[in-house]
Amino acid sequence: MSITVRIPTPLRKLTDGADEVAVEAANVGEMVDNLEAAHPGLKERLCDDAGEIRRFVNVYVNDEDVRFLQGKGTELKDGDQVSIVPAIAGG
Amino acid sequence: MIDFTEEQIERYSRHIILPEVGGEGQSRLLESKVFMIGAGGLGSPVAYYLAAAGVGAIGIADADVVDMSNLQRQIIHNQDRIGMPKVESARETIQALNPDVKVNTYNYRITEENVREIIREYDLVIDGCDNFPTRFLINDACFFEKKTLVSGAMFRFEGQVVTFKPHADAKGPCYRCLYPEPPPAGLVPSCSEAGILGALAGAVGTIQAVEAIKELLDIGESLSGRLMIFDALRMEWKKLKLHKDPGCPLCGENPSLTELVTYEEVCEIRAAGQ
Numbered sequence: 001m002s003i004t005v006r007i008p009t010p011l012r013k014l015t016d017g018a019d020e021v022a023v024e025a026a027n028v029g030e031m032v033d034n035l036e037a038a039h040p041g042l043k044e045r046l047c048d049d050a051g052e053i054r055r056f057v058n059v060y061v062n063d064e065d066v067r068f069l070q071g072k073g074t075e076l077k078d079g080d081q082v083s084i085v086p087a088i089a090g091g
Numbered sequence: 092m093i094d095f096t097e098e099q100i101e102r103y104s105r106h107i108i109l110p111e112v113g114g115e116g117q118s119r120l121l122e123s124k125v126f127m128i129g130a131g132g133l134g135s136p137v138a139y140y141l142a143a144a145g146v147g148a149i150g151i152a153d154a155d156v157v158d159m160s161n162l163q164r165q166i167i168h169n170q171d172r173i174g175m176p177k178v179e180s181a182r183e184t185i186q187a188l189n190p191d192v193k194v195n196t197y198n199y200r201i202t203e204e205n206v207r208e209i210i211r212e213y214d215l216v217i218d219g220c221d222n223f224p225t226r227f228l229i230n231d232a233c234f235f236e237k238k239t240l241v242s243g244a245m246f247r248f249e250g251q252v253v254t255f256k257p258h259a260d261a262k263g264p265c266y267r268c269l270y271p272e273p274p275p276a277g278l279v280p281s282c283s284e285a286g287i288l289g290a291l292a293g294a295v296g297t298i299q300a301v302e303a304i305k306e307l308l309d310i311g312e313s314l315s316g317r318l319m320i321f322d323a324l325r326m327e328w329k330k331l332k333l334h335k336d337p338g339c340p341l342c343g344e345n346p347s348l349t350e351l352v353t354y355e356e357v358c359e360i361r362a363a364g365q
Contacts, residue, residue, distance in 0.1 A: 009247040055272040068334045087270040088246035091219040
């Protein structure tokens with residue numbers, strides 16, 4: 001499945017500045033691994049030591065938060081747009 | 092409904108002729124009280140537009156003084172005010188714009204000791220603060236005091252706006268449903284380290300002001316349960332769905348938080364906008 005992933009500003013240094021990357025993945029867990037393969041360092045920013053998505057990072061498939069779907073097991077289909085939305089606090 | 096003066100009818104005429112606002116809505120705004128945390132990048136446009144709209148009382152909390160490096164985005168202040176408490180500077184600007192508005196200033200840190208008592212007397216709370224512990228504190232305090240919270244945050248070229256009102260919207264989440272935990276210290280760079288596009292504060296803060304006025308007037312669709320994100324580089328706004336988390340420690344089915352906790356222990360980082 002070819003999907004696009006929106007990369008938030010704080011993580012763009014890991015994607016050579018790209019704000020969107022294309023990746024092949026059947027589910028969110030695979031997406032994280034394939035992102036890591038293409039852009040080393042991304043997984044550590046997205047996942048904790050146990051491999052779970054960090055509590056202050058939200059991953060949306062289209063407009064739904066994967067925490068309320070099947071988490072890393074959430075299936076992806078062709079054309080899905082994934083958004084990574086970390087907590088930010090600037091005011 | 093209050094009796095408008097001639098000057099008020101003229102001042103608010105462009106609101107009054109809107110069917111969704113009218114004399115009644117304008118009257119409601121003049122009787123509304125809004126509390127704002129932060130008179131910085133987001134607080135500046137929020138305070139400006141709420142004051143222009145004739146929100147009757149605006150409480151502003153900020154412990155900082157105006158600094159030269161603030162002026163690139165904190166437009167409620169100006170060069171003559173450097174060194175002045177931000178809340179005083181904001182008061183001067185607001186009163187010059189609209190003498191109808193009563194400004195209450197809180198020139199000190201908002202803490203678990205004082206926050207509930209302060210927000211109790213307001214109708215709505217605006218979060219434009221610059222750090223995670225305060226965001227969690229305000230969220231929890233608004234939940235306990237049943238106050239609608241219009242929260243805005245930004246980082247470099249990105250902004251987020253969301254309304255939290257679990258007391259009024261049964262399916263509405265709180266900030267802890269969105270982010271159960273703050274990032275550990277050091278993982279998120281601060282604003283002074285990361286930088287921020289000044290005009291982004293205007294885009295994000297103005298959306299907060301629009302949303303606050305809609306909430307006060309009870310018109311349109313609320314941003315409760317929806318996270319609005321803005322990417323200035325792509326010039327793209329997006330709305331994402333937020334769900335109430337049944338396991339939320341604050342507003343979930345079996346809450347473990349039943350009173351305010353000490354927030355500095357949760358996280359010590361200051362993540363932006365000095």
